Amino acid sequence: MAGPASTSQLLSSSARAHASRVAVEGPQGTVTFARLADRVARLAAGLRDLGLSPGDRVLDLQPNQNSSIELDLATSWAGLVRVHLNYRLHERDWARIAEDAGATALVYDARFADRAEFLRDAMPHVSIGDGPGVSYEKLAEGPAMPAETRDLVSLNYTSGTTGNPKGVRREHANRLASAAAMAADVCPGLSTEDVYLHAGPITHTSGLFVLPFLAAGARQLVLPAFDTGDVLEAVRERGATHTALVPTMIARLLADPALDAPLGLKMLAYAGAPMPPAHIRDAFERITPNLVQYYGLVEAIPPITVLSPADHREALTSRPELLASAGRAATGVELAIVGEDGGSLGMGEIGEVLVRGDAVMRGYWSGAADARPVRDGWLHTGDLGRVEADGHLYLVDRKGDMIITGGYNVYPREVEEALAGAEGVEQVAVVGLADPEWGQRIVAFYTGTAAESEVDAHARRELASYKKPKEYRRLDAFPLNSTGKIDKKSLRAS
Structure with missing residues (x-):
C-alpha cells in the first residue's frame, strides 16, 4: 500500500x-x-x-x-x-x-x-x-x-x-x-x-x-x-x-x-x-x-x-x-486511555479512549460542535475502555451511555454481555430510563424465546445486584438505525 x-x-x-x-x-x-x-x-x-x-x-x-x-x-x-x-x-x-x-x-x-x-x-x-x-x-x-x-x-x-x-x-x-x-x-x-x-x-x-x-x-x-x-x-x-x-x-x-x-x-x-x-x-x-x-x-x-x-x-x-x-x-494507530482530568491512566484502568494516526479526521464540516474533538492530534472518541498489559483494548461502553442507578455507575455493555449468555436470548440491548427512586433504572430489551423470568434468573447468577435489570422487555425485532445498529434512542423513547 x-x-x-x-x-x-x-x-x-x-x-x-x-x-x-x-x-x-x-x-x-x-x-x-x-x-x-x-x-x-x-x-x-x-x-x-x-x-x-x-x-x-x-x-x-x-x-x-x-x-x-x-x-x-x-x-x-x-x-x-x-x-x-x-x-x-x-x-x-x-x-x-x-x-x-x-x-x-x-x-x-x-x-x-x-x-x-x-x-x-x-x-x-x-x-x-x-x-x-x-x-x-x-x-x-x-x-x-x-x-x-x-x-x-x-x-x-x-x-x-x-x-x-x-x-x-x-x-x-x-x-x-x-x-x-x-x-x-x-x-x-x-x-x-x-x-x-x-x-x-x-x-x-x-x-x-x-x-x-x-x-x-x-x-x-x-x-x-x-x-x-x-x-x-x-x-x-x-x-x-x-x-x-x-x-x-x-x-x-x-x-x-x-x-x-x-x-x-x-x-x-x-x-x-x-x-x-x-x-x-x-x-x-x-x-x-x-x-x-x-x-x-x-x-x-x-x-x-x-x-x-x-x-x-x-x-x-x-x-x-x-x-x-x-x-x-x-x-499506524496509537491508543491512550485518559481520566476525567485528561491525565493518562495505567494498564487496566478504565477511562476515555483516545486515538491518534493518519486515519483520524481533520475535523468536522461547517463548524459543527466538536463532540469528539481532536486535540494535539488525539481524537477523543467518547468511548470508555481499558488497555491490558498484552495491548488488547477492552471497550466498556459509550461515555454517554453509562447508567447511574442508585448512585452506582453501570456500563450497559457489561450487562449486555452477561445476558447474551442466557439460553434463548438472541440479541440484547440495555438502556437506562428515568426513575423517581433510582435516578435511572436498568431496562433490558431482548429477542429470542426465553421468558423474562428465565433471563432474570440468569442475571441474578451472573451480575451484581445493582447491575441487574429492573425490567425486561421481549421484542420480535430490534429497531435499527440507518447503519444497521440497534437504535437505542428509539428504545429509550419506547
Whole structure:
C-alpha cells in the first residue's frame, strides 16, 4: 500500500498493472481494471462539465451497485467532495445533510426519483437509470480528464446517535491510511486471486475494503442487498474469499438451513456492534475459523484496533475473555486511555479512549460542535475502555451511555454481555430510563424465546445486584438505525 498519495493514483496504478483482470462485478455488469479507470476519468470530466469546481460537494444517493464504487472514485478524480445520502434515511435527513454540506449537485438512482424531487429542483442532477436529468451512462462515455487531486475527498455524516448528524472531513491521507491498515491487519496477504464480497452497504463497513482490493488487483463482487442465499451462492459458486458483515447479518446466515457446511472463507470480518460469544463460536465452527473483528469510528476510519484470527482461536480454546476485546492497535494507530482530568491512566484502568494516526479526521464540516474533538492530534472518541498489559483494548461502553442507578455507575455493555449468555436470548440491548427512586433504572430489551423470568434468573447468577435489570422487555425485532445498529434512542423513547 506504500506509494500512492491519492486514491486516483492508486486506481491508475492498479489499472496499469491489472488492465485485463475483472475489477468489479455486480448488478450493472462486469468491468476490468482498465475499463473502470477509463469510466472513472470520463465520469469525472462529465461531473466537472456540469459547472462544478474542485471542492464542490456532490450528493450521492444510490443503493449497492457498481456505480457506488465508480462514483466514489470519480468524485475524487475530479477534485470534488462526495457526500453520501443513505437511502434508508428520511427525506428531512437528506435535506439537513444537503444544506449542511452546501451541496451543489446530485447523482441519484432513478428508483429514488420521486423521493429526491426536492433535491433535483435545487441543483444539477445526474440520473443512474431512466430518471430526470443528465444520464450517468452518457457521462461515463464522454471525454476523459486527468486526475485533479484535492485533499478533501468526502464528507461522511455520523448516524446522529448523539444529536444531529455531523459531517466528518475525510482526506486522501485518511482513506489511504485505513486501506493500508486493512491490508496489513484485517486481510493480509491479498492477491489477484482473492475476491471481496460486498454483501453489506458499500457506504459503510463494506466500503472500507474497496481500496485494498483495488490495490491488490483483486475482484469485487457487489450484491444489491444482503440476502443469505445470495451470500452462500457468491462464496460457493462465484469464488468469494473475503467479506465483512455486521453481527445481525451473521446471525441470519447462521440461521439459514442452507448453511450445511463451512464456507472456507479466507476472512469473515465483523464490526459495528458486539457479537454474543455463542454466535462467535458458531460462526467459527460453521462458517470459517478465519474471523476478524475491528473497531473504528466515522471520525477515525477503521481499523483502529483488530482482533485477529489467532486471537479468536486462542479465545475459543483457552482465553474466552479475549472475545470481549476489540483487539490490539492497528498499523499506524496509537491508543491512550485518559481520566476525567485528561491525565493518562495505567494498564487496566478504565477511562476515555483516545486515538491518534493518519486515519483520524481533520475535523468536522461547517463548524459543527466538536463532540469528539481532536486535540494535539488525539481524537477523543467518547468511548470508555481499558488497555491490558498484552495491548488488547477492552471497550466498556459509550461515555454517554453509562447508567447511574442508585448512585452506582453501570456500563450497559457489561450487562449486555452477561445476558447474551442466557439460553434463548438472541440479541440484547440495555438502556437506562428515568426513575423517581433510582435516578435511572436498568431496562433490558431482548429477542429470542426465553421468558423474562428465565433471563432474570440468569442475571441474578451472573451480575451484581445493582447491575441487574429492573425490567425486561421481549421484542420480535430490534429497531435499527440507518447503519444497521440497534437504535437505542428509539428504545429509550419506547
